[in-house]
Amino acid sequence: MERIPTIDIAPLMQENHPDHGKTVQQVMDACTGIGFLSITGTGIPSELVERVRACVRAIFDVDEASKWQQAITRENYRGYIPMGFFTPNDGSGHADKYEGYKLHHEVAEDAPIRRDCALYGPNLWPAEVPDAQGIILEYWARLDQVADSLLGALETGLELPSDSLRNAFRDPLTNMTLLHYPPQAPEDGGYGIHPHKDTDALTIIAPDPVGGLEVQTRGGGWITPDCPNGGFVVNIGDMLELWSGGRLKSTPHRVVNRSGKERYSFPYFAVPRHDVVVSPLLPPLPGFDRPSVHCGHWSAEIWRTNWSDETAAEDTPELGTLHD
Template identity: 80%
Template sequence: MVSIPTIDIAPLNNDAHPDYDQTVRQVMDACTQIGFLSITGTGVSQDTVDRVRSTVRAVFAIDEAAKWDQAITRENYRGFIPMGFFAPNDGSGKADKYEGYKLHHDVNVDAPIRQDCPLYGPNIWPRQVPDARNTILDYWSRLDSVAHVLLAALETGLGLPARQLRAAFSDPMTNMTLLHYPPQSPDEDGYGIHPHKDTDALTIIAPDPVGGLEVQTRDGGWITPDCPPGGFIVNIGDMLELWSGGRLKSTPHRVVNRSGKERYSFPYFCVPRHDVVVAPLLPPLPGFDRPSVHCGHWSAEIWRTNWPDEAADNTTPELGTLSD
């Protein structure tokens, strides 16, 4: 049975560290085999994570009328996502059993970049949780640093020029989703989130003690990441798989919450700047044949096709689909 390794990434903070090369190899092994890893040594304290988790609980404790007053719209993919609103982007399957709160890279309403890409803008922060903005943005900033450490290691491991990946993340389209999954009964079908691959470059998540995240193995089975307290789960998204010519693996995963408890999660999705075109930086592996992706167009299409009455068309990037 394939397992998801736990790696202390502290040596990656200094490329002169005696364990730097060994740690890069460990990260590469995980990312080329299963596409998931648990990491420790991030410098992000458990207290920081606990504050965010408490904030997320408070966000979803807001009364329903106030949630709808701050809900997502077609024009602004920010704010509350109602329970059961989203189904798989290809139109198949039942609605996912979660409610969410969507946050994006925060820029002022008059920021010049909004003239180039209207997907940028200010977030809607829940008025009923006044500390939410500072708590989440502090955590977000810390994960930005972790993501850049991992991207630097992948540059080394793939033999790419220094900063070739990291340069794509100035004014990024990085985003977070706060999530609440109510418990599913043992005989209830459907998912908290249906099996999917992440359509970003890199995802970082602090695992909820309740559990429920499952990762698909190459033989079609499902395993649960074993992440130690204070650690994080990281997975490769479709963009890094594409950049690497198929070497790094974007792996299907799902959430099923049959714990009998409420589950709260707050994944961080690392996404390049809007004008970046993702294409293989290395010769693609045999059989790997995927079109390049324009990040701004990709983001707009992912959002558009999330709406129940919208469908993918021939301009929609082929990202997020399941393996055969």
């Protein structure tokens, strides 16, 4: 598949909808073909998306000193990610051209699950943008519903038992990254975000009007999703590729912002509960040979190896890095 299809997923919300089966097949064709799809019919109002976008702009407009006070640490991967702070996990040493703000599944300080996994906890919310928490968590809850519907469609399409995927997302490690990409000069090399595959199960993003997201086709070229207003771009991550035994495709993509404008983005990354072990639920396709991964360990290693002085260990899972 050399193009990214647009699919109205409204029929997925009703199992008895006359187009339910047809829509499941459309989702499967996209996810086994190019691994990306544009979706409409989510029920998420455009006004909510624009409120989130305004919050993201406001968060990055906070003065630099205040943002640094909420910077991520090795002990708490939540909060502000300064411009050029991280280099790719492939060890290339070329910092990506973005600043970010990391949010995780919101859990109270005294939540029992925190005794089992240190990755859970409350987020840092900038006091300068008091509406951010309510607006973003409302949006997040709506995306949880969309992700659940898509996972249900994939269960049906892969002929898996009902809830065999969805049950893994109760008390999940789902997270969001708020992103700001300044414009890159035409002669400026490097990327907003380097070519990579997502390490989660499912990514959902409201495209920024500025553009800049590019997806690699099976033929090796790069294309831009043609997503209609009010739609979302969805892609398969490594976890679903592994669960499906290689049937669902985790596809390389990148961001390059040469628009001359500021670009803002806020992708949602669906990640299972910390104690879920992801392994093929179907016989792997010929040539697909990847070890099982523990979601809590995988997630912890992603955060740890983002620091430039940390290296992968023998038990570090593959983290979406592309190899020549």
